Amino acid sequence: MKKKRSKVPLLAILPVTVTSLVLGLPFVVGDHPLRWKADSLKPILVLDDSAPAKGGSGDDTVLADGDGGGDGSEDGKPAGPAKPAQTVAEPWKAGMPEWGVQIFWEDKKEHSEEYLAKKARQQADYIVGLKANSVAVSFPFYTEGRTSTQLAAGKNTPTPEHLDTVLRVFREAGLRTTVRPILDEAALIPPEGWRGNIKPSDKAAWFTSYEAFLAPYLEAAQRQRAATFVIGTELNSMEGQAGWKGLISAAEKRFKGEVSYDANWDNYVGGRIDVPVNRLGVDAYFPVKVDDDAPVDRLVDGWNTWLDKKSKGALPKIVLAEAGISAMDGAFHAPGDFYTKRKVNPQVQANWYKAVCQVVQQRKMAGVYWWSIYFDSNPKAAPKEEDSRFNFAGRPATEEAIRSCFGSDYAGPGTTPAP
Numbered sequence: 001m002k003k004k005r006s007k008v009p010l011l012a013i014l015p016v017t018v019t020s021l022v023l024g025l026p027f028v029v030g031d032h033p034l035r036w037k038a039d040s041l042k043p044i045l046v047l048d049d050s051a052p053a054k055g056g057s058g059d060d061t062v063l064a065d066g067d068g069g070g071d072g073s074e075d076g077k078p079a080g081p082a083k084p085a086q087t088v089a090e091p092w093k094a095g096m097p098e099w100g101v102q103i104f105w106e107d108k109k110e111h112s113e114e115y116l117a118k119k120a121r122q123q124a125d126y127i128v129g130l131k132a133n134s135v136a137v138s139f140p141f142y143t144e145g146r147t148s149t150q151l152a153a154g155k156n157t158p159t160p161e162h163l164d165t166v167l168r169v170f171r172e173a174g175l176r177t178t179v180r181p182i183l184d185e186a187a188l189i190p191p192e193g194w195r196g197n198i199k200p201s202d203k204a205a206w207f208t209s210y211e212a213f214l215a216p217y218l219e220a221a222q223r224q225r226a227a228t229f230v231i232g233t234e235l236n237s238m239e240g241q242a243g244w245k246g247l248i249s250a251a252e253k254r255f256k257g258e259v260s261y262d263a264n265w266d267n268y269v270g271g272r273i274d275v276p277v278n279r280l281g282v283d284a285y286f287p288v289k290v291d292d293d294a295p296v297d298r299l300v301d302g303w304n305t306w307l308d309k310k311s312k313g314a315l316p317k318i319v320l321a322e323a324g325i326s327a328m329d330g331a332f333h334a335p336g337d338f339y340t341k342r343k344v345n346p347q348v349q350a351n352w353y354k355a356v357c358q359v360v361q362q363r364k365m366a367g368v369y370w371w372s373i374y375f376d377s378n379p380k381a382a383p384k385e386e387d388s389r390f391n392f393a394g395r396p397a398t399e400e401a402i403r404s405c406f407g408s409d410y411a412g413p414g415t416t417p418a419p
Contacts, residue, residue: 098176179220233321268282296355324390332352380394383395
């Protein structure tokens, strides 16, 4: 789905800094919400109970966890003695479902380590309060255009040192961590151009540049013992290229965790994802043509209809790397629509989350990550009218759906879902 990532799954974007644009198509782009053009696969730009605290790491270099938002810590000045983050009641272990949240992070170089630690702690507290056991950190990187062979950090790309700080706080909270760089789309001239149809003039040079960019982030992920590193997201046109083998081999020398790839949902249901990784994520924005008041079971049926195009039955090796929808009228028809702002309808979002959770359990999937929370936001604040309808933080009905999902009896792939 095309969201705001510099959003950048399909959720790519450029909300505040216009660093990422989003595309949309019904079959389609996964990072940030995108929307389909009717009867076409061509994407179009869419304009229209917390766990009890158990103590922390004893690191006294971070700020106290305040009430979030622009609270004066933006300037990096200490805000008082360190306050440990809440910790996950039952940390993730192999075989358990990954109950996760996507954090989208557009960093600012002037942010201090203290500010970053404080914000990460605030987000960790909120995520743990949702009964999650996992978090994915998505952030933008940049290219010069669709045919460019150069990939690099930009003004909103976190430094490896900043990534170290944020991952450390999440790890100390007991969260399973995933690192997920996402190619920003601002220079790709949407809607015709998006990360899924880049055509580098020299593919070998593109992979060489990509390897150089990723290296320090892989090393940061290794230092902080991240569980997964996503080597690529929604790069439809690059799937099947020979350069993946060398890139993944180089990555595995720097990072000893799991190297994965996140496919856009149209490519996932349409054929084989030809990237040589052992783990596949799906940015899942399947449109379901039902009315806003449709019951949850109708939404479940719609999802299963899409998934059956790929494979019937259990999908124990698949994790929904991105799932979400706007809290507004008409969103079921284009769940990846990130920019349109119709009338707010919280129940649409809450019912979608309930349905997706049921699908994850019925199909015995590896888990789900909800899109998303913006790193610098205050997750306890109610969304404002000007905010993205995609926000779920501060929407009580959706938050309760998440807690119910993450607190369910589903034990993970290979188990029998609770009735």
